[in-house]
C-alpha cells in the first residue's frame with residue numbers, strides 16, 4: 001500500500017530518495033528552499049526514472065505513473081498529509097533542528113520523521129522536534145537509487161512501532177535495512193571515513209600517484225572503486241564534514257580530516273561535482 005512521503009531538500013540525496021520512493025509505489029511531495037533547487041531536483045528525478053527506462057528496468061507506463069505521483073511544495077506546510085517525511089537538507093545541526101521543530105508543527109501526530117544525516121546526532125534532532133518518539137534516522141547512501149543499504153538509526157526515545165514501521169518502509173523500498181544505534185558515523189561511515197582519511201594520509205606521505213593508489217586498492221583489496229575516486233564521488237567537502245563530525249562526536253582527533261583534504265576544499269576542488277578533486281573529470 002503506497003504511502004505519502006515528504007522529502008525535504010531535493011539535492012543529491014533528496015532527489016535520489018524521491019526517485020526510490022516513487023519506484024516503490026509511494027506518492028512523494030518534494031520540498032526545497034529555493035524554486036530553482038526544486039526545479040533542479042525534479043529534473044534529477046525525471047532523469048533518474050528515464051535512465052531506468054533506458055536500461056529496461058522500468059517500463060514507460062510505470063515511469064508515467066511514478067511521475068504522476070510526484071508533487072512539490074514551497075515549504076513544510078505542504079507536508080500535512082504525509083505518512084513519513086525524510087529530511088535531506090544541508091548537514092548543519094542548527095538547520096536540521098529548526099526544520100524538525102517546523103516539521104512536527106506542520107505534520108500529523110502519527111507521522112514518522114526521518115533524517116538522512118550522515119553524522120549529526122539523531123537523538124539531538126529528535127529532541128529538537130519536540131516529538132522524539134516519532135523520529136528515526138534513515139541513512140541512504142549515494143547514489144540512493146543504486147546503493148542497497150539504508151542504516152535505520154534508533155535513538156533511546158523512539159517508539160517501537162515507529163521504529164518497526166521505519167524498518168519495514170526501508171525494506172519496502174527494496175533496500176537492505178540495517179538497524180544501528182545512534183553513534184557518530186553509524187556503522188559504515190564510522191569505518192569508511194577514517195579509512196578514506198588514511199588513504200589521503202598515505203597519498204601525502206608516500207608520493208604514490210592517485211591513479212596508482214586507486215588501481216592498487218581495486219586490484220589488491222577488491223574495492224569496486226579506489227579510495228580517492230570514492231572521495232571524489234562523495235565530495236571532498238562531504239568527507240571533510242563527516243570527518244569533523246565524527247571527530248567531534250567521539251572527541252578524538254584521530255578522526256579529523258587530513259590537511260590535504262582541507263587544501264583541496266579551499267581550492268574548490270570538491271571532486272566530480274566541480275570537475276576536479278584528486279582526479280580530473282573535465283567538466284562537472
Ligand SMILES: NC(=O)c1ccc[n+]([C@@H]2O[C@H](COP(=O)([O-])OP(=O)(O)OC[C@H]3O[C@@H](n4cnc5c(N)ncnc54)[C@H](O)[C@@H]3O)[C@@H](O)[C@H]2O)c1
Nearest residue numbers: 009010011012013014032033037088089090091117118142
Ligand atoms: N551526498 C552524500 O553522499 C550523502 C550520503 C548520505 C547522506 N547524506 C546527507 O544527506 C543530506 C543532504 O546531502 P546532499 O549531499 O544531498 O546535499 P545537497 O547540498 O546536494 O542538497 C541539499 C538540498 O537541501 C536544500 N535545503 C537546504 N536547507 C533547506 C531547508 N532549510 N529547507 C528546505 N531545503 C533546504 C538545498 O537547497 C539543497 O537543494 C545531508 O545531511 C548529508 O549529510 C549525504
